[in-house]
Amino acid sequence: MPITSIKGEFVNLRPLLVSDAELTYNWRHAARAKFLNQGAASVEQQASWIASRPASEFNFVIELKSGLAVGMVSLTGIDAINQHGESGRFLIGDEDAVKGAPVAVEAMKLIYELAFDQLGLIRICGTVAAENHLMIKWQKYLGMKEEGRLRNHLYLNGQFQDAIFLGLLVDEYRKVTLPRMNFLIATGRAKN
Numbered sequence: 742m743p744i745t746s747i748k749g750e751f752v753n754l755r756p757l758l759v760s761d762a763e764l765t766y767n768w769r770h771a772a773r774a775k776f777l778n779q780g781a782a783s784v785e786q787q788a789s790w791i792a793s794r795p796a797s798e799f800n801f802v803i804e805l806k807s808g809l810a811v812g813m814v815s816l817t818g819i820d821a822i823n824q825h826g827e828s829g830r831f832l833i834g835d836e837d838a839v840k841g842a843p844v845a846v847e848a849m850k851l852i853y854e855l856a857f858d859q860l861g862l863i864r865i866c867g868t869v870a871a872e873n874h875l876m877i878k879w880q881k882y883l884g885m886k887e888e889g890r891l892r893n894h895l896y897l898n899g900q901f902q903d904a905i906f907l908g909l910l911v912d913e914y915r916k917v918t919l920p921r922m923n924f925l926i927a928t929g930r931a932k933n
Contacts, residue, residue, distance in 0.1 A: 744799055747855060749847045750926065754801035757813065761802055762788035765813055768834030775898060776873040777832060799855060800830065803848045811835040814848050816856055816865075825864035828852050843929030849883065850922045853914055863911045870895055871903040884918035885909045 747754040757765070766787040769780050781787035794800055797819055803812035812834050818827035833845055856862045868891065869876050881887065885907040894904035909918060 744855065744859075747801070747851045749851050751806065751842050751847050751929065752811075752844050752851070753804045753806070754814065754848065754851050755804055757791055757794070757800040757802055759788050759791050761810070762791055764810060764834070765791070765802075768813065768832055771834065773834065773836065774832055776870040776876065777830070778895065778897065799852075801848075801852075803833070803844065805838065805842075805844070809835070809838055811838050811844060812848065814852055816852050819860065819862070821860075824862045825866065826856050826860070826862050827867050828856070828865050829867045841929070841932050843926045846883075846922050846925045846929075850919075850926070853909075853918065853922075857911050857914055864908060865914075866906065866908040868894065868904040868906050870897060871905050872897075877905055877907075880907050883909075883921055884913050886913070 745756065763784045766781060766784045768774060769777060769787075781790050791800075797817075799816040801814050802810050803814060804810050812832050813830055814828070814832075815830035816826050816828055817830075818825075820826065828849070831849070833839055839845070853865065856865050866888070869880065871877075871890065877887075886909070887905055888908045889906040891904040891906055893901040895902050
């Protein structure tokens, strides 16, 4: 299913392009990305990685309505038979540009709408570095359930660390996640 862009109230998700290599490389190598694997070792390798993404993945750049690129998010590992996928590669790379706006929550809401409403998935899952306490707390607040711990699963900053495996079912999304997301977006709307 080809997706060009997904439009929200505060942000748009547009497909990741090879021309985004330098920007995304810089985001992934910034201090904010310390819990993501570093990925490519150069801008050229990042461009090659972007070019090699299979059509079965949905990799997006998060843009403000002004067109300013501020982050990235993905939906990968889509299994149409078992109806699940993996949300990930989530990073707000330009934190100063998004202050006060519900950019992160709306970007995740758009990914979940793609997964559950457009693709008909019944489950989203993903891993978060065990030391990334804020992301784990945020994902749990949004309704994800901790389903396990993968020991020494990630090699970050020169050492192995565990990953927390989180999952969200479509009914949990509709009953818990969506109302919470809508509340956070409404709160952000009131501030802007």
